[in-house]
Amino acid sequence: MARSYLLLASLISVACAVPNVSRDTFVHVRRDSAPAGFVHVGPASDSQVLTMRVGLTQSNTAGLIDALYSVSTPGSDKYGQHLSKAAVEAFTAPTDATTASVHAWLSSHNVTFAPATPAGDWLKLSVTVSQANRLLNTNFATFKNQATGKETVRTLSYSLPTSLEGKIAFVHPTTVFPIQPFGKNAAFKPNSAAKRAPDAAPQSCATQFTPACLQELYSINANSTGQASNVIAVSGFLGQYANEADLAAFLASFRPDIPSNTTFATKLLDGGVNPQDMSDAGQEANLDTQYAIGVAGTVPVQFISVGFNNDDDFGGNLDILEFLSGESPVPTVLTTSYGYDEDQLPFDLANSVCNAYAALGAQGTSILFASGDGGVAGGQGRPCTTFIPTFPSTCPFVTSVGGTRSLNPELAASLSSGGFSNFFPTPDYQASDVSAFLAGLGSTYAGLFNASGRAFPDVSAVAEDVEIVWEAQFGTIEGTSCSSPILAGLIGLLNDELISAGKPPLGFLNPFLYANQDIFTDITSGANRGCGTPGFSAGVGWDPITGVGSPVYASLRTAVGLT
Ligand SMILES: *[C@@H]1O[C@H](CO)[C@@H](O)[C@H](O)[C@H]1NC(C)=O
Ligand SMILES: *[C@@H]1O[C@H](CO)[C@@H](O)[C@H](O)[C@H]1NC(C)=O
Numbered sequence: 171m172a173r174s175y176l177l178l179a180s181l182i183s184v185a186c187a188v189p190n191v192s193r194d195t196f197v198h199v200r201r202d203s204a205p206a207g208f209v210h211v212g213p214a215s216d217s218q219v220l221t222m223r224v225g226l227t228q229s230n231t232a233g234l235i236d237a238l239y240s241v242s243t244p245g246s247d248k249y250g251q252h253l254s255k256a257a258v259e260a261f262t263a264p265t266d267a268t269t270a271s272v273h274a275w276l277s278s279h280n281v282t283f284a285p286a287t288p289a290g291d292w293l294k295l296s297v298t299v300s301q302a303n304r305l306l307n308t309n310f311a312t313f314k315n316q317a318t319g320k321e322t323v324r325t326l327s328y329s330l331p332t333s334l335e336g337k338i339a340f341v342h343p344t345t346v347f348p349i350q351p352f353g354k355n356a357a358f359k360p361n362s363a364a365k366r367a368p369d370a371a372p373q374s375c376a377t378q379f380t381p382a383c384l385q386e387l388y389s390i391n392a393n394s395t396g397q398a399s400n401v402i403a404v405s406g407f408l409g410q411y412a413n414e415a416d417l418a419a420f421l422a423s424f425r426p427d428i429p430s431n432t433t434f435a436t437k438l439l440d441g442g443v444n445p446q447d448m449s450d451a452g453q454e455a456n457l458d459t460q461y462a463i464g465v466a467g468t469v470p471v472q473f474i475s476v477g478f479n480n481d482d483d484f485g486g487n488l489d490i491l492e493f494l495s496g497e498s499p500v501p502t503v504l505t506t507s508y509g510y511d512e513d514q515l516p517f518d519l520a521n522s523v524c525n526a527y528a529a530l531g532a533q534g535t536s537i538l539f540a541s542g543d544g545g546v547a548g549g550q551g552r553p554c555t556t557f558i559p560t561f562p563s564t565c566p567f568v569t570s571v572g573g574t575r576s577l578n579p580e581l582a583a584s585l586s587s588g589g590f591s592n593f594f595p596t597p598d599y600q601a602s603d604v605s606a607f608l609a610g611l612g613s614t615y616a617g618l619f620n621a622s623g624r625a626f627p628d629v630s631a632v633a634e635d636v637e638i639v640w641e642a643q644f645g646t647i648e649g650t651s652c653s654s655p656i657l658a659g660l661i662g663l664l665n666d667e668l669i670s671a672g673k674p675p676l677g678f679l680n681p682f683l684y685a686n687q688d689i690f691t692d693i694t695s696g697a698n699r700g701c702g703t704p705g706f707s708a709g710v711g712w713d714p715i716t717g718v719g720s721p722v723y724a725s726l727r728t729a730v731g732l733t
């Protein structure tokens with residue numbers, strides 16, 4: 171399927187698509203048509219109020235990225251010396267000239283706006299449709315999702331004054347239609363026995379992975395000391411609520427060694443809630459909290475529940491980034507088991523979000539995302555003629571976690587999404603591994619993927635037969651939604667040990683992961699089918715299904731200098 175977004179850098183005439191284009195504007199983003207499944211209903215009501223975000227061009231994104239690499243690349247003399255929030259904001263804040271022009275533009279349209287980040291690089295606007303139409307020289311329309319009947323106000327194209335060229339990074343929501351991320355409800359399979367006795371024994375690991383199985387499989391030989399500054403943040407979107415009673419039942423069976431009152435803290439954003447009725451428990455939210463805590467023990471975990479008051483349609487990622495942009499210290503780990511197909515997003519928005527992950531990484535957060543569950547066919551597996559990469563996994567500043575299954579040996583899970591970005595080029599930290607993989611692949615799949623793109627995943631962990639508790643029932647679940655919180659727990663535990671030893675947390679992981687890939691368990695068998703192909707195959711070295719492999723905690727301890 172062809173990419174649905176065309177990004178036009180220069181002034182062109184699109185008189186058919188946008189009837190009212192005056193000479194002194196340029197098209198910032200346009201798409202040819204609404205996505206399949208949406209029908210145009212008619213013009214949007216002039217008085218409807220839209221909440222929008224406008225991203226301003228940062229003063230020095232390149233400087234931020236250099237700083238990120240210098241604190242994250244082993245061997246650099248700044249390794250581990252994470253930046254303060256003020257140092258990051260010196261890069262991310264727009265220039266005074268940019269800020270003045272954008273503010274003047276909004277004020278001239280009587281638009282109400284406020285900074286969404288302390289650096290002022292993102293603004294939050296409240297505008298009526300008629301204001302938005304004049305501001306963006308467009309005609310917002312109502313579109314209906316034919317499957318759900320839900321109506322949404324969007325446009326296919328918008329323009330900005332030429333005086334703002336180079337000053338605006340994104341305007342959202344405009345051309346992005348509401349997208350259902352992957353990762354909402356994995357299929358829970360109840361165990362035949364309704365309850366389980368405390369059972370830490372790994373002999374059942376052939377059929378069900380529990381925290382004890384993961385301790386064995388990944389040589390996890392440490393206990394958390396519960397360092398307060400070391401927080402694992404767990405993203406929760408879309409009405410997925412984490413249940414404390416289910417967590418208590420899970421820990422009673424699988425981590426009887428940690429205090430029975432161990433639980434997560436909750437942060438509510440944008441009307442978020444986290445009700446504790448059993449019927450509100452979410453499979454995804456339970457999985458994510460149970461495995462972050464099940465692996466990390468008493469490391470503090472913060473469940474972030476994003477509500478629906480955001481006009482975001484990007485899951486809640488923007489809300490979480492805005493929240494964390496104001497936090498100091500930042501969490502040491504952020505794990506998110508939701509994602510999108512890269513072609514569902516315009517480059518400008520994806521790029522700004524990716525740079526926001528760089529800003530968190532520079533301050534010492536390890537950003538983990540599940541790679542997706544549709545093999546080479548995107549996050550949920552869709553019909554395709556070319557491979558579909560997933561975002562945020564394709565952002566070079568996040569760690570994408572793919573999926574494995576089974577034991578002795580651990581194999582690649584066929585559901586594990588992996589591949590190559592069409593947006594972001596191959597970063598240096600993976601360049602030699604990716605070219606070795608491509609050399610082995612030869613001309614297989616030529617034309618189905620972008621060989622010059624950022625390749626993912628980076629690393630992997632168990633994604634099938636993972637035991638959780640949901641609505642007081644024990645059962646198994648699958649998906650890379652399992653892999654990301656498992657790795658988050660493991661990195662959180664390592665950070666706990668580092669902080670206890672007076673060392674900084676790991677922060678942005680990828681340069682370290684690729685430089686130390688010989689200490690990972692290389693997964694060499696399995697393939698991630700999709701688009702009518704067998705998909706990429708796991709093999710010796712990095713591959714786009716399991717990355718550098720699965721972690722070996724005891725070796726990671728040594729590699730980070732713990733004794
Ligand atoms: C374009 O929009 C401006 C401002 O809303 C309006 O003054 C002008 O008449 C419009 N031009 C056309 C050709 O519709
Ligand atoms: C902004 O508000 C002022 C005062 O109410 C009004 O005169 C002006 O026409 C408005 N401008 C726009 C673009 O709506």
Ligand SMILES: *[C@@H]1O[C@H](CO)[C@@H](O)[C@H](O)[C@H]1NC(C)=O
Binds near residue numbers: 391392393427
């Ligand atoms: C962790 O704690 C458990 C239970 O208290 C204990 O059996 C185990 O030896 C500890 N492991 C390490 C590495 O200290």
Ligand SMILES: *[C@@H]1O[C@H](CO)[C@@H](O)[C@H](O)[C@H]1NC(C)=O
Binds near residue numbers: 429431432433
């Ligand atoms: C758990 O209980 C212990 C002692 O009973 C108490 O000191 C600790 O603060 C409790 N922890 C939480 C997270 O409530």
Ligand SMILES: *[C@@H]1O[C@H](CO)[C@@H](O)[C@H](O)[C@H]1NC(C)=O
Binds near residue numbers: 593
């Ligand atoms: C392939 O990836 C490169 C690097 O990110 C990008 O510049 C290019 O536009 C991509 N090609 C296609 C066809 O998407």
